[in-house]
Amino acid sequence: MKGENASSAGETGTIDLGGVNSSSSAVDLTDQIHQLPSCIKYSGPSPVSHYFRPKSTGIEVDGLNVKEAHFRGRKLQGTTVPLPDGYSGFVLGKKTFAKRKASDTNGGMTTSWRTNAKFQNITLWNHDNLPSKEDAFLRAFHWFDVAKALHKPVMADDMESASNPGATATD
Amino acid sequence: MGSECEIREWASTPCVMGIDEAGRGPVLGPMVYGCLYCPVSYMKTLSTLEFADSKTLKEEKREELFESLKGDEKIGWAVDVIDPRELSAKMLRKNKINLNEISHQSAMGLVKTVLDLGYLLTEVYVDTVGDPDKYRIKLTERFPSIKFVVAKKADSLYPVVSGASIVAKVTRDRALQNWEFDETAENMHRNFGSGYPGDPNTKSWLEDHKHSVFGFPSLVRFSWGTCEPYFKGGVQVLWEADEADDDDRKTAKRQSKLSNLGFTGMKRKSEDIESSGKGRCKFFQSRKLEQLSHF
Missing domain, CATH: 3.30.420.10 (Ribonuclease H-like superfamily/Ribonuclease H)
Structure with a gap:
């Protein structure tokens, strides 16, 4: 799958998601993606599995299994959540190169993104607080349903039920 | 026990x-x-x-x-x-x-x-x-x-x-x-010394076990002032919890002192980490969602 993206600033770029079913070289990082409640001013490789050692606590909140880990002396409590059906997480790497054709007028630069890794779940960590369904990240998943409702083509029977409120139960 | x-x-x-x-x-x-x-x-x-x-x-x-x-x-x-x-x-x-x-x-x-x-x-x-x-x-x-x-x-x-x-x-x-390290980093050793900050063995153990991203193995008390000098040039990590110190003069002073050494974190404007959400619909604001036109 290839996506073309033209932003309002006039910048163009491509994102190569490697094809959902193709045998791409993307590494599977499922179970290894962590979202920490801090800003780490570093970008690059690090021996995460040697230092960051999540453990199961046996506690369950909102049906979420609570894990515990420590980072820089802080106690973190987190939970691993699967990404919704039909969605995947991607780790993208940037490739920037100058355009060769003189006819390109938008600064001469284009950006392309390549999939370096994919993942199907993410572990969300809170500092001090237990994870909960009310955490912003989990609530962000609400958007998937809203987006679907907003962008789904309207069918004849949708019109029917909309003009007859109460005829069909919706939630 | x-x-x-x-x-x-x-x-x-x-x-x-x-x-x-x-x-x-x-x-x-x-x-x-x-x-x-x-x-x-x-x-x-x-x-x-x-x-x-x-x-x-x-x-x-x-x-x-x-x-x-x-x-x-x-x-x-x-x-x-x-x-x-x-x-x-x-x-x-x-x-x-x-x-x-x-x-x-x-x-x-x-x-x-x-x-x-x-x-x-x-x-x-x-x-x-x-x-x-x-x-x-x-x-x-x-x-x-x-x-x-x-x-x-x-x-x-x-x-x-x-x-x-x-x-x-x-x-x-x-x-x-008998301490069992949680960490599995290479070249860890057990020559801790007494653990007192002035002990030369403790000092060299700390030097040998510092890590720019993770700080130290969890045997170390990260809240000790002794740790900071080991993190000159280490990766800065910012925490929301450190923001609250603004209310508390004494702690805030201590925190900013530590942050100069780039270790414990520092007070920072929230814009550093996230946008203010001004003009965004409440649905997106409360879920910390933001439309990106380029990245």
Whole structure:
């Protein structure tokens, strides 16, 4: 799958998601993606599995299994959540190169993104607080349903039920 | 952990207890609270057992005394081992708990443990580094039936506290010797030294085990000021919890001092991490969603 993206600033770029079913070289990082409640001013490789050692606590909140880990002396409590059906997480790497054709007028630069890794779940960590369904990240998943409702083509029977409120139960 | 295997027949006679700590100052390893208790009538004998402030004794002598007090049927003991991860976590929480509070909770926990075992504690001698009067009042409020004697250097004044200091110190030393690293980084070694910040072995251990992203293995108490110099040039990590310090002048000052060294974090404007959300629909704001036109 290839996506073309033209932003309002006039910048163009491509994102190569490697094809959902193709045998791409993307590494599977499922179970290894962590979202920490801090800003780490570093970008690059690090021996995460040697230092960051999540453990199961046996506690369950909102049906979420609570894990515990420590980072820089802080106690973190987190939970691993699967990404919704039909969605995947991607780790993208940037490739920037100058355009060769003189006819390109938008600064001469284009950006392309390549999939370096994919993942199907993410572990969300809170500092001090237990994870909960009310955490912003989990609530962000609400958007998937809203987006679907907003962008789904309207069918004849949708019109029917909309003009007859109460005829069909919706939630 | 302690001598709770079976209740001694003297449990219901008036008992005296001493409480002391080991490993409060060190930058690494657990802090241990230890207590020793015995019948009030046994106190005279206790003073002949050569218990002295554990710091003045050689390691072998401490081990020997610990073994002999364990074998003494008129003596009971218990310890509370506070993991360095717990110390760091509590002191770096959003609502920070200071070391004195952690210490007081631990000491009170020991009193409660021994009372719950069924021992009739009437007098408890406690060593402290903080204000003895305030601490005594706090203890008395919690346990009104017990007479508390709180003193600085109680470990060299009262044999029952000297005994407690031996229990605590031996337990701390063993816990450090037997420490199992959670981390699996290469080239880790166990030449910790005493753990005191001034100890050359401790200094070189810290130097050998620092990591620019992760800081240190979790044996280290990250909340100790000693850690900061090791992080000059380390990766800066910002935490929301450090923002709250703005309200508290004293802490804020300390935090900004630490942040100059690029370690503990620093006060920062929230814009550094996320946008203000101005003009965004509430649905997106509350879910921290933002439309990106380019990235």
